[in-house]
Amino acid sequence: MTSQIQVRLQVAYPGFELDVDLALPGHGVTALYGHSGSGKTTCLRCIAGLEKARQGFIQINGEVWQDNDRGIFLPPHKRALGYVFQEASLFPHLSVRGNLEFGLRRIASSQRKVQLDQASTLLGIDHLLERHTDNLSGGERQRVGIARALLTSPRLLLLDEPLAALDTQRKSEILPYLERLHDELEIPMLYVSHSQDEVARLSDHIVVLSEGKALASGPIGKTLARLDLPMATGDDAGVVVEGVVSAYDPHYQLLTLHLPGSDLKVRVAHSPLSVGKTLRFKVQARDVSLNLQPDEQSSILNRLPVTVISEIAADNRAHVLVRLDAAGTPLLARITRYSRDQLRLYPGQHLWAQIKSVAVLA
Numbered sequence: 001m002t003s004q005i006q007v008r009l010q011v012a013y014p015g016f017e018l019d020v021d022l023a024l025p026g027h028g029v030t031a032l033y034g035h036s037g038s039g040k041t042t043c044l045r046c047i048a049g050l051e052k053a054r055q056g057f058i059q060i061n062g063e064v065w066q067d068n069d070r071g072i073f074l075p076p077h078k079r080a081l082g083y084v085f086q087e088a089s090l091f092p093h094l095s096v097r098g099n100l101e102f103g104l105r106r107i108a109s110s111q112r113k114v115q116l117d118q119a120s121t122l123l124g125i126d127h128l129l130e131r132h133t134d135n136l137s138g139g140e141r142q143r144v145g146i147a148r149a150l151l152t153s154p155r156l157l158l159l160d161e162p163l164a165a166l167d168t169q170r171k172s173e174i175l176p177y178l179e180r181l182h183d184e185l186e187i188p189m190l191y192v193s194h195s196q197d198e199v200a201r202l203s204d205h206i207v208v209l210s211e212g213k214a215l216a217s218g219p220i221g222k223t224l225a226r227l228d229l230p231m232a233t234g235d236d237a238g239v240v241v242e243g244v245v246s247a248y249d250p251h252y253q254l255l256t257l258h259l260p261g262s263d264l265k266v267r268v269a270h271s272p273l274s275v276g277k278t279l280r281f282k283v284q285a286r287d288v289s290l291n292l293q294p295d296e297q298s299s300i301l302n303r304l305p306v307t308v309i310s311e312i313a314a315d316n317r318a319h320v321l322v323r324l325d326a327a328g329t330p331l332l333a334r335i336t337r338y339s340r341d342q343l344r345l346y347p348g349q350h351l352w353a354q355i356k357s358v359a360v361l362a
Contacts, residue, residue: 003061009046010055018042018212026061029182029189031199034209040192044158049076060156082149084159088141090133097129103151113153123147123177139170157189200240200282225330227323233315238284245277262327266302268358285332287356294352302355
């Protein structure tokens, strides 16, 4: 059986209604993305059983947690899930080890899939085990909270904006550990966020929510490149690409990455990586310029042949967003309307995309 998460929910409050029907991958990280009030947390709380939808069906890789038609509603403590909130909510009277052991005791030893030493190593908290929780930084507290959730050996890990309460430095500290969970554990995760950069870095699949409705649900690369979604018009619009390392230049410290399913390649400044390794990076629309000819004299490293697919207005009248196809890899370019007219852009036109820089996400 193909692993899948099925969520159908109808929830009504005064002034707000959540109505979603989602079929999500039963593996990897799925992001629930949208502005405040879009229904992200309500959806997560219903999946956890903390709120009961008036009409609902929730099935996690074959296990039914709610089915109104059959009168099934498992309470939260009977759902094999881990829940990480914005605040870690650690027990202040217990040490870090004591907090972790609390999570471990919730599951019978015969059913444990994650051990204490494994969780503490994954989250980089081995050196904190004997500390009291009031001596931890915000990032350390959140890592302990995630480790505690993992030690319940959940079938599903729910993360409700776990970085929202952290400053930029603490976020940058914890993101690599979240990536390790993605790479090294087989536990599916639902990750709530309104940060496009977090979503681009961590998720494989994205659900875009607005006013209680799902505007889109699909793979992260293709979905971020859609021009009919609200995030396409903003200044942080861009696409996520997973390239495969094909070479490394030690003199200039540049990796060569092949784009998926094509012979096209980009070069990025990065430390050495083995040939064949996959590296995820983001190309911001504002970092893509267009040219009718390849400019060999430019300082811009990456020049790719592309085809114009479509165009929409940006979030200000001076700019437009252009969707491009680079041998199967979608790209976005944010350019001025003046440049659009000078190039005489039209759907199907062949030209060159010059990528000023790429943000390596891992």
